[in-house]
Amino acid sequence: MKRSSLLSVVCLVCLLAVLAGPVAAQRREIRIPDILGYRTLKCDFHMHTVFSDGLVWPTVRVDEAWREGLDAICISDHIEYQPHKADIPTNHNRPYEVALERAKKVGLLLIRGAEITRETPPGHFNAIFLEDINPLDTKEFMDVMKAARAQDAFVFWNHPGWKAKGDENYIFPIHEELRSAGLIQGVEFSNGRGYWAAAHAWAMKHNLTFVGNSDIHAPADNDQINPANHRTMTLVLAREKTIPAIREALFDRRTVVWQGNNLIGRRAYLEALFMASIEVEQPHHRHQDTARISITNTSDVDFECQRTGTVGPEKVVLPAGERAQFRVTVNENGWAHLAYTITNLVTAPGEGLDVEYMLYAE
Ligand SMILES: [Zn+2]
Ligand SMILES: [Zn+2]
16 A cells, blocks of 8 residues: 555544544534524523433433534533432532533533422423522522522523413413513423423513423433424524523524424524525426426425415425425416415414415526
8 A cells, every 4th residue: 555545544544533523423413504694503401410300421411412413502400309319419510510521522512500490380490501500509489590590590481381281371470470570581382392382472472582492301312313303402593603692692582492393483583594494496397377396495394385375286395405396377477476384483373484485487
């Protein structure tokens, strides 16, 4: 073997070793575009380790998130509930400290936080961007919330309807009190596979931040990731990939929740995400009064479209990462007017995003 080719083999081996890094697996990048001048960061702000009722060591959470393409996580062990404490002593700051070096190594942002855990009502709350979790380990509930505020934490109400049965109301006066006192800023209306429409509507009404997380307790063993099956997460529209930028975006409500095949968010963000994800080609193969339309979807979300106008198929799916084609009617001047609701871009409970296109066929 020539010296130069031997050298390149050695370099290649070194490069592969570097790429493999400390995590012996591949990272699966999530294809959801940056929009409106912001980075679209993929974040999960709610998960557990053996330091509370989770079943993995903190560094495992970092590796799992890295493999699944996340940019930032918060390990949020329960402050008041530690079923493993006979084996793992209570030390609220330890999960963060244990995971930090690994997170830095793989380039994942790690946020310090914890889950405030009370009977319902009030229920559970995550306080994130804390400097020190210990001051929150105190008896009176309002003192805990004030201790979080004193550290300028971002606090959100977790899984709001978790304990409610059927149509039972789960928004109590204490929640109105917390909101009006500025002690909570967000609502985690999507938690794992759970979604609470009344909490979503409440977050809209009071202009609170939309949050969705995994709340994972067991090891993440998801090897079948697809548009409908991935961890629930919050897409944060941040000025840059840093923890202060995520914090600023959360306080400014620049988020979209990704849960199953739904993107749940404010209209302007959903519209921008849709527009940045698809490429609509000029109608082609015109034949008498019809033409073919091709739309490429470069994102990891299947867009489910329901016709609201008169032109085009009644239902169309634009599959993730694919180019969809269908025929539409054009008028005598060659124009096709398409009007659809994208039903899985959820602008309010039960409401999709309306889009319209005027396309000209040669
Ligand atoms: Zn909880
Ligand atoms: Zn939890």
